[in-house]
Every structure is written in structure tokens, then in C-alpha cells.
Amino acid sequence: MAIIPMWKCDRDGQLFDDKKAAEEHDKLLELAANISHWLEQSVEGIPDDAIENIGLLMASNKDMLMKAMKGKPEVLLETPEEKDEASNVTPISA
Numbered sequence: 001m002a003i004i005p006m007w008k009c010d011r012d013g014q015l016f017d018d019k020k021a022a023e024e025h026d027k028l029l030e031l032a033a034n035i036s037h038w039l040e041q042s043v044e045g046i047p048d049d050a051i052e053n054i055g056l057l058m059a060s061n062k063d064m065l066m067k068a069m070k071g072k073p074e075v076l077l078e079t080p081e082e083k084d085e086a087s088n089v090t091p092i093s094a
Contacts, residue, residue, distance in 0.1 A: 032059035 006015050007022035011029040016022035036055030039046065046054075058065060067075045 028059050031062065032056040035059055 004017065005019075006017055007019050008015050009022060009026050009029065011026060011033075014025060016025065032052075032055040034055075035058050036051045039051050039054060040048075064075050
């Protein structure tokens with residue numbers, strides 16, 4: 001019988017067979033929780049479930065948000081298909 005090491009995320013109970021993936025997921029959830037807390041303290045009238053969803057959305061798309069904040073706001077308007085095409089482009093070497 002083989003023993004397979006697993007890592008469990010304390011925040012949501014999700015299991016991973018790769019420690020690095022588990023740590024990345026935990027960091028994502030921590031960022032989402034901190035964003036949610038910040039929103040809750042900064043903006044009144046948003047339902048709790050919406051705050052959690054917004055926090056998770058922002059944390060999951062942090063790279064895109066960073067690009068937008070660094071002077072490329074048009075990345076926020078790209079459709080999912082455009083994002084996939086942009087990430088699948090392979091440079092042509094001369």
C-alpha cells in the first residue's frame with residue numbers, strides 16, 4: 001500500500017497533492033480575506049456574500065489588476081477569449 005502525502009488548506013478544507021500548490025492557494029485565500037476585510041471597513045451597504053465574492057475575484061485576478069493600475073486599464077475590458085489568446089501567444093524567434 002502506497003502512502004500519498006496530501007496538504008489540506010485550513011481556510012477551505014481543499015486538499016492538494018503538491019505542497020507548492022497548497023501554499024499558493026492559501027496565499028490566494030489570505031489575500032481575498034484581507035481584501036474583503038478592507039472592503040467591509042471602507043464601503044458601507046455591500047452584503048457580506050458580495051464582499052467575499054469581490055475579494056476572491058480581486059485576489060484571483062491580481063496580475064490583471066496590477067497591469068491595469070500600472071497604466072493599462074484596457075486589460076480589464078478584455079473578454080475571456082482575448083485573455084486566453086494573449087496568454088497562448090508564442091514569440092517568433094528570428
